[in-house]
Amino acid sequence: MQRLARSAFALLLLSWIAVPASFAWGSDGHKMINRLAAQNLPADLPAFMHTPEAISEIEYLGPEPDRWRSRAEPELSAEQAPDHFIDLELADLIGTLPRNRYEYIADLYAAGLTHPKLASELQPDRVGFQPYITEEVWERLKSALRDYRELSAHHEDTKPVEAAILFYAGWLGHYVGDGSQPLHVTVNYDGWVGKENPNGYTTEHGIHSRFESAFVSANIHASDVQPLMTPLHPIGDEWTDYLAYLRHTATLVEKVYELDKEHGFDGSGTPESRQFTAERLAAGASMLRDLIAAAWTKSAEPVPEWHEAPKSTSAPGSGSVSLDGTGGGFSGGVLASLSRPKAYEVGNGITAPKLIHLVVPQLSDEAHKAHYGGTCLLSLIVGADGVPKSVYVVRPLGMGLDQRAVEAVKQFRYEPATREGMPVPVQITVKVVFLN
Secondary structure (H helix, E strand, O other): OHHHHHHHHHHHHHHHOOOOOOOOOHHHHHHHHHHHHHHOOOOOOOHHHHOHHHHHHHHHOOOHHHHOOOOOOHHHHHHHHHHHOOOHHHHHHHOOOOOOHHHHHHHHHHHHHHOHHHOOOOOHHHHOOHHHHHHHHHHHHHHHHHHHHHHHHOOOOOHHHHHHHHHHHHHHHHHHHHHOOHHHOOOOEOEOOOOOOOOOOOOOOOHHHHHHHHHHHHHOOHHHHHHHOOOOOOOOOHHHHHHHHHHHHHOOHHHHHHHHHOOOOOOOOOHHHHHHHHHHHHHHHHHHHHHHHHHHHHOOOOOOOOOOOOOOOOOOOEOOEEEOOOOOOOOOOEEEEEEOOHHHOOOOOEOOOEEEEOOOOEOOHHHHHOOOOEEEEEEEEEOOOOOEEEEEEEEOOOOOHHHHHHHHHOOOEEEOEEEOOEEEOEEEEEEEEEOO
């Protein structure tokens, strides 16, 4: 708890820092990662992906998202700048990262309520979307490869989808490359910002570009990186494996600052700094190769059948309910889930409350007649007696649904959170999704 408190206090120093505008690895590093990944793709991928033209196309596209960060296109630059990074110290305040971008956004806003002093830092565009854009582009690639399989099976023209596949593969490479750069997964992205700095790391801006751009361009070559690539590693669940990759990258943040302190990124650097940088570029190339290979393999899997949402079997004007993340299971249009801040999770000395009794909110007549639904976000305190208190609406829906959600959640009951075996009150958020 003390460690978390110190970290939270240190993060308050970030309020004056703008979103990072650095370009991970620079053009040379991104091209190197993409070319090495393309050159080392497994032989069973489509033949067109192994041609010199395809490899050059994927290489060229490595820096593509950085080309979208020009002052000439300010809206485009602002929209996609947060895709290049994620500050894991802040993101982890919401607990387990959800796979869906919009659930992540909702959870960050909810975390801002339980960490009010950090609310300005928990804005989604300040925390970053790095794993989300990577997942989304990877799914685009997988979809295009599935289309390629179908067109090939019917002996139809594949040239248009081949162009799409190369674009998605090259686009994906940029974010995977960003993910191998330690300064793209931390609040300490361009100078140490933590209040505690016992090792005397630099607090000045400049380390970011000095490491990833100037140093790479002057000292690192593909021949240095290629031998450091790992053997092909089959991807299981791409989201889980990619998060593990990002978290490993995060363990190397201090290493960057240690090397910088020893002038490892000045001029030709040191043997250790050159080796470290080549290893990070090799990690990006290896992961990109593995993800492209996984997209091809998984594109052969059957597409899950479409299932309509189950019709409500209850009386007109009521919803149906299922739970996600709260334990138990109910059939019958409410989805209630907990968004728990890290401070209240197991491992920090406080257990999370467990939902043991749920009441299905009734749809309002107005919403039912209009076939209207959506998500209402509530904040509440689960008391030491397991009873919800101080329930209020954070993100309203209107049409009378907010009041229905509040009335139902007040009737929820929990096994209370505990600290050292004793029940304690904790603040949580609940998402109530009305399906009509």
